[in-house]
Amino acid sequence: MTRPLKDENNICFGCSPNNPIGLKMGFEMDGDVCRSRFTPAREHQSWNDVVHGGLLATMMDEAMGKWLWEHGLTAMTAEMTIRYSAVVPVEATLTIESYMVSQRRKLIEMAASITLPDGTVAARAKAKFLEVTPAAMPRKEEED
Numbered sequence: 001m002t003r004p005l006k007d008e009n010n011i012c013f014g015c016s017p018n019n020p021i022g023l024k025m026g027f028e029m030d031g032d033v034c035r036s037r038f039t040p041a042r043e044h045q046s047w048n049d050v051v052h053g054g055l056l057a058t059m060m061d062e063a064m065g066k067w068l069w070e071h072g073l074t075a076m077t078a079e080m081t082i083r084y085s086a087v088v089p090v091e092a093t094l095t096i097e098s099y100m101v102s103q104r105r106k107l108i109e110m111a112a113s114i115t116l117p118d119g120t121v122a123a124r125a126k127a128k129f130l131e132v133t134p135a136a137m138p139r140k141e142e143e144d
Contacts, residue, residue, distance in 0.1 A: 012062075013058070014058060014059070014061070014062030014065075015027070015062060015066065023038065023055070023058070023059065023062070025038055025059065025062055025063075025066075025096075027063070027066045027070075029070055032099050032100070033097050033098070033099050034063055034064075034066050034067035034070060034097065034098045034099070035063075035095065035096065035097050036059070036062075036063055036066075036095075036096045036097075037093055037094065037095055037096075038059060038093070038094050038096060039091060039092070039093045039094070040055065040088070040090050040091070040092070040094065041090060041091065042090050042091070044090060045090050049089055049090050050087055050088065050089065050090070051088040051089070051090055053082075053084060053123075056082075056084070056088060056114055056122070056123050057080070057082050057123075057125065059094070059096050059114060060080075060082070060096060060098065060112035060113070060114060060123065060125040060127075061077055061080060061112075061125070061127065062096075063096045063097065063098035063112050064077075064098040064110040064111075064112050064125070064127055064129065065077070065129075066098070067098045067099065067100065067110065068100075068108065068110070068129060071100075073108065073129075073131055074131065074132055074133070074134050075108055075129035075130060075131045075132060076129060076130055076132055077127055077128075077129055078107075078127075078128045078129060078130045079127060079128045080125055080126070080127040080128075081125065081126050081127070082123060082124070082125045083123065083124050083125075084122070084123045085120075085121060085122060085123065085124070086116065086120050086121070086122040086123075087122070088114065088116065088122045088123070092116055092117055093117055094114050094115065094116065094117075094122075095114070095115040096112065096113070096114050096115075097112060097113055097115070098110060098111065098112040098113075099111060099112075101126070106130055106131040106132075107128055107129075107130060107131075108128070108129040108130075108131060109126070109127070109128055109129075110126070110127045110128075110129060111124070111125065111126050111127075112124070112125045112127070113125070
């Protein structure tokens with residue numbers, strides 16, 4: 001079980017159950033690894049029966065961000081490099097994992113992977129996140 005988001009009105013594309021077009025990813029912590037299992041549907045494809053690479057990138061970015069959130073860090077993706085190594089079919093249950101590589105002051109290096117049901121690592125990501133203060137986050141203007 002992971003820590004809930006502070007704002008119950010959150011509509012994060014990756015994890016919120018409140019976003020009607022979102023991925024609705026759920027997460028669990030296992031030691032120093034943040035893990036999600038996700039089964040992409042046909043609406044997540046690019047080529048016929050192949051998951052869109054941008055969505056795979058989103059899943060890994062979300063897993064890394066969730067790891068940070070679980071460790072009390074508010075951070076934003078500054079840079080991300082992805083290596084795709086296998087075709088990801090729709091309707092296959094994927095395992096998405098993330099962990100911290102290092103932290104130097106406000107710069108946090110993270111890594112993530114997506115693994116197919118047969119154990120094949122289909123994609124890997126390395127990313128740099130910049131820790132920000134919650135006060136620096138954009139806020140919705142109050143309506144009159």
